[in-house]
Amino acid sequence: MSMQRCCPPAQIPQMDLGTEAELFKALGDPHRLTILATLDRAKHEVCVCDFTEALPLNQPAVSHHLRILREVGLIAGERRGTWVYYRLAPDARDRIRNALTSVFRRKVAA
Amino acid sequence: MSMQRCCPPAQIPQMDLGTEAELFKALGDPHRLTILATLDRAKHEVCVCDFTEALPLNQPAVSHHLRILREVGLIAGERRGTWVYYRLAPDARDRIRNALTSVFRRKVAA
DNA sequence: AAGCTATATTGACAAGCGTCGATTCAGTAA
DNA sequence: TTACTGAATCGACGCTTGTCAATATAGCTT
Numbered sequence: 001m002s003m004q005r006c007c008p009p010a011q012i013p014q015m016d017l018g019t020e021a022e023l024f025k026a027l028g029d030p031h032r033l034t035i036l037a038t039l040d041r042a043k044h045e046v047c048v049c050d051f052t053e054a055l056p057l058n059q060p061a062v063s064h065h066l067r068i069l070r071e072v073g074l075i076a077g078e079r080r081g082t083w084v085y086y087r088l089a090p091d092a093r094d095r096i097r098n099a100l101t102s103v104f105r106r107k108v109a110a
Numbered sequence: 111m112s113m114q115r116c117c118p119p120a121q122i123p124q125m126d127l128g129t130e131a132e133l134f135k136a137l138g139d140p141h142r143l144t145i146l147a148t149l150d151r152a153k154h155e156v157c158v159c160d161f162t163e164a165l166p167l168n169q170p171a172v173s174h175h176l177r178i179l180r181e182v183g184l185i186a187g188e189r190r191g192t193w194v195y196y197r198l199a200p201d202a203r204d205r206i207r208n209a210l211t212s213v214f215r216r217k218v219a220a
Numbered sequence: 221a222a223g224c225t226a227t228a229t230t231g232a233c234a235a236g237c238g239t240c241g242a243t244t245c246a247g248t249a250a
Numbered sequence: 251t252t253a254c255t256g257a258a259t260c261g262a263c264g265c266t267t268g269t270c271a272a273t274a275t276a277g278c279t280t
Contacts, residue, residue, distance in 0.1 A: 006157040006193040010148060012164030017143035028135030033127035037213045047116040048257060054122030061239055063258050082247055082256050083116040093218045103147045108203045158227060171269055173228055192226050192277055
């Protein structure tokens, strides 16, 4: 006897989720998540030197992670004198929310 | 004259966000996002063979991505006869939501 | 049992990522 | 200008990741 088909043929959406993947990739490192959590909780901007002190990384590594977050638009840095201060990008949560709703149409986060 | 301090010393939360990073890392690939989007939209389970057809990947690569999503608990697979059917884990959205609220206390997704 | 099909696993490879040391750039203070 | 400090960039090094080819496993059909 012949085998039945495996299933009703599924719809595989042919969308390009490359941008969304880039965003999640930037979230895929614990130190970068710590940076984001810090900026989220900080009432003011945070100096790079604070991250260099608190994270178990040397200064170039911190700069590297800040750059990755900056390049995907999740944070923004501003130099004032000798120091550079970072803050969460105003639309950071929107960007993540939009990426999520591109993948999951249904409600994800509260 | 001496330079002023850079800023009010920032609070760097000392939490371990390794688990959350693992979750986002699993989301950091466009093909895996396509798989998740498909499962989210599918009314029924989706056969592996459908992914193998639709994605520009060969069968082992598809299996590889399914395994990564399975190991972080975002999807679940069940073999029925020759075929294996995947579906979104019931708590997939909760897991993502919780990871996000570990980082961003404030509301992220709608 | 043998033969077939669908999926998973393995091994190998190039490419990418995270980290560090060294250097360079930007800005301040003398 | 020179000297100093904070941050960014560069170069190199392992480790991980995504992909494919080959093989193995699970289950069906004779």
